[in-house]
Amino acid sequence: MTKTDKISTEEKILDAAKKVFVEKGKAGTRMQEIADEAGINKSLLHYYYRSKEKLFSAVFKFAFKKFAPGIENVFESDKDIFEVIEIFIHSYIDLIRKNPFIPTFVLNEINKNKTSFITETIKEAGINAEKYIEFVYKNIENGIIKETDPRQLIVNIISLCIFPFAGRPVIQIIAFDNNKEEYERFLDTRKKEVTELIINSIKK
Amino acid sequence: MTKTDKISTEEKILDAAKKVFVEKGKAGTRMQEIADEAGINKSLLHYYYRSKEKLFSAVFKFAFKKFAPGIENVFESDKDIFEVIEIFIHSYIDLIRKNPFIPTFVLNEINKNKTSFITETIKEAGINAEKYIEFVYKNIENGIIKETDPRQLIVNIISLCIFPFAGRPVIQIIAFDNNKEEYERFLDTRKKEVTELIINSIKK
DNA sequence: GTCTATAAATTGATAGAC
DNA sequence: GTCTATCAATTTATAGAC
Numbered sequence: 457m458t459k460t461d462k463i464s465t466e467e468k469i470l471d472a473a474k475k476v477f478v479e480k481g482k483a484g485t486r487m488q489e490i491a492d493e494a495g496i497n498k499s500l501l502h503y504y505y506r507s508k509e510k511l512f513s514a515v516f517k518f519a520f521k522k523f524a525p526g527i528e529n530v531f532e533s534d535k536d537i538f539e540v541i542e543i544f545i546h547s548y549i550d551l552i553r554k555n556p557f558i559p560t561f562v563l564n565e566i567n568k569n570k571t572s573f574i575t576e577t578i579k580e581a582g583i584n585a586e587k588y589i590e591f592v593y594k595n596i597e598n599g600i601i602k603e604t605d606p607r608q609l610i611v612n613i614i615s616l617c618i619f620p621f622a623g624r625p626v627i628q629i630i631a632f633d634n635n636k637e638e639y640e641r642f643l644d645t646r647k648k649e650v651t652e653l654i655i656n657s658i659k660k
Numbered sequence: 661m662t663k664t665d666k667i668s669t670e671e672k673i674l675d676a677a678k679k680v681f682v683e684k685g686k687a688g689t690r691m692q693e694i695a696d697e698a699g700i701n702k703s704l705l706h707y708y709y710r711s712k713e714k715l716f717s718a719v720f721k722f723a724f725k726k727f728a729p730g731i732e733n734v735f736e737s738d739k740d741i742f743e744v745i746e747i748f749i750h751s752y753i754d755l756i757r758k759n760p761f762i763p764t765f766v767l768n769e770i771n772k773n774k775t776s777f778i779t780e781t782i783k784e785a786g787i788n789a790e791k792y793i794e795f796v797y798k799n800i801e802n803g804i805i806k807e808t809d810p811r812q813l814i815v816n817i818i819s820l821c822i823f824p825f826a827g828r829p830v831i832q833i834i835a836f837d838n839n840k841e842e843y844e845r846f847l848d849t850r851k852k853e854v855t856e857l858i859i860n861s862i863k864k
Numbered sequence: 865g866t867c868t869a870t871a872a873a874t875t876g877a878t879a880g881a882c
Numbered sequence: 883g884t885c886t887a888t889c890a891a892t893t894t895a896t897a898g899a900c
Contacts, residue, residue, distance in 0.1 A: 465883075481772060484687035487876060497885055502877060524830070557771070564768040566829045567761070568685060578833045585835055607835050607846065608853045611824055619819035622826070625770045626728070629782045631789055631811050642811065649812045653861050669865075691894065701867055706895060871896075878889075 466504050468494045470514060473505075477515040478561045482569065485512075513573060516565060520577055522555055523562040527610065528584030531591040537600060538659070541613070542651045548617050549647050559618045601658040609658065616650040670708050672698045674718060677709075681719040682765045686773065689716075717777060720769060724781055726759055727766040731814070732788030735795040741804060742863070745817070746855045752821050753851050763822045805862040813862065820854040 463471075472494035477485050487508055491498040505511040530544050552559060566574055592606035620627065620643060628639045667675075676698035681689050691712055695702040709715040734748050756763060770778055796810035824831065824847060832843045 479772070481685065481687060481768070483685060484772060486874090488874095498876090499878085499886085500884065503883075506877095508876065524834075560768055560771045562830075563826050564685070564764055567764045567826070568683070568688060570829075574829070575833060575838075578830055583834050605849075605853070607831075608849070610835070611827075611831060612820060612853075612857060614827070615819045615823035616816060618827075619823060620815055622767045622771070623815075623818070623822075625774075625778070626766075626782055627811075627815060629779060630728075630787050631814070634779075645809075645812070649809070649816075653816060653857070657857050657860060690892090692892095702894090703868085703896085704866065707865075710895095712894065865900105867898100867900080869897085869899100872894090874891105874893075876889105876891085879887085880885100881887100882883105882885080 465494075465496060465500060468496065469501060469504055469511075470518075473511050473515050474518060477512060478519060478557045481561065482512050482565055516562075516574070517577055519558050519562050520581060522551065522558050524578075524581050524583055525551070526583075528587045531588040537591070537595045538655055541654055545613060545617060545651050545654065546647050548614075549643075549650070552617065552621050553643065556621050556624070560622045563622065599660070602660055604658050609654075612657070613650070613654055616653065617646075620646055669698075669700060669704060672700065673705060673708055673715075674722075677715050677719050678722060681716060682723060682761045685765065686716050686769055720766075720778070721781055723762050723766050724785055726755065726762050728782075728785050728787055729755070730787075732791045735792040741795070741799045742859055745858055749817060749821060749855050749858065750851050752818075753847075753854070756821065756825050757847065760825050760828070764826045767826065803864070806864055808862050813858075816861070817854070817858055820857065821850075824850055 469490065472490045476490045476493055480489075485508075487501055488498055490511070491501055501511065505514065525544070525548050527544070530540055533540065566578075588610065589606045592601075592604060592609065595601045596603060624639065628634055628636070632638045632642065673694065676694045680694045680697055684693075689712075691705055692702055694715070695705055705715065709718065729748070729752050731748070734744055737744065770782075792814065793810045796805075796808060796813065799805045800807060828843065832838055832840070836842045836846065
């Protein structure tokens with residue numbers, strides 16, 4: 457008996473739901489499709505998760521955790537800020553590359569679904585902005601980096617990491633003649649490009 | 661009689677459709693809601709536009725034109741590249757600020773809706789990447805800017821302009837305590853921030 | 865051109881057998 | 883726990899009166 461046989465029905469449903477919701481969005485998802493993907497009966501979805509809404513909630517929470525990197529853990533150290541930024545960019549781009557649909561899904565649902573649930577999920581993710589901001593200010597005071605707005609900096613970093621994935625179909629068509637392999641190579645060079653651009657913008 | 665009374669039913673429908681589709685997305689839009697928004701009967705939607713699909717197509721084409729700036733017009737001139745970039749960033753951020761939901765809408769539909777219609781619309785927009793690329797290379801050869809990959813450059817510019825709008829709800833909550841006015845001020849400074857970052861990255 | 869009425873298909877959710 | 887059958891509501895689309 458292989459280990460995959462041991463996956464519980466509840467897990468099978470959640471896995472299937474993640475796949476379908478992230479790919480099609482909340483409004484575009486059909487409960488039937490999740491059931492098919494999980495290889496089970498549609499009624500079981502309601503047995504384990506009362507409603508589509510509740511199933512979506514579970515998926516969104518998972519997706520948001522993937523999306524929102526633990527910046528507070530990376531930036532709290534006493535390490536070299538340039539090194540920390542490089543590690544952050546590299547690991548974040550690696551992360552998105554493994555989950556390329558997550559950014560579009562999260563951004564879209566957050567914009568369309570202005571419920572208290574979404575707001576709460578974002579807050580509950582417990583991203584500690586203060587620790588990061590302190591870290592940046594300390595490096596400014598110590599004369600290691602230029603006078604920099606920490607919020608502009610982090611928005612710059614995340615913008616540059618995410619857009620090549622969210623905007624991939626457009627960029628690939630317009631700038632790469634819809635050549636998939638060429639675009640993959642473009643993404644390869646992206647880590648270095650973004651790191652250099654950011655480091656260059658804060659170093660004295 | 662005011663001029664607004666002269667708006668044809670067809671126009672009223674398209675205006676209403678733009679509003680609802682861009683806000684709720686293709687899958688989340690209901691024909692009834694468009695009819696209500698236009699103040700007309702639901703049947704008229706089908707009279708003027710045969711189906712939801714066709715109405716969506718009209719809206720998407722409009723939205724994509726807004727989204728995809730005419731880079732070929734801006735960059736074909738013999739003007740100073742630094743000036744051209746500044747103008748491009750300023751006018752693009754101004755444009756998105758007037759249509760803040762367009763980026764999320766376009767990016768989302770492009771990723772979820774992998775039909776030939778979407779691909780064709782992107783191609784038909786007729787964005788002339790070559791003219792832009794030539795312009796950048798000319799400036800490199802003339803020693804005005806550093807050795808730069810034109811595609812990385814344009815992706816950098818657009819990333820930095822768009823993400824603060826697509827990711828607004830998250831950033832506003834995490835970094836600005838959900839304070840709308842503070843976020844508006846943040847966006848105000850964004851034009852200068854992006855321009856400086858980009859110029860700084862290409863100047864010798 | 866614009867409306868009412870309604871068809872036809874889809875879809876989230878529940879009841880009840882096993 | 884899992885399935886079949888089915889309800890009830892929604893939603894796109896059309897027919898036909900005016």
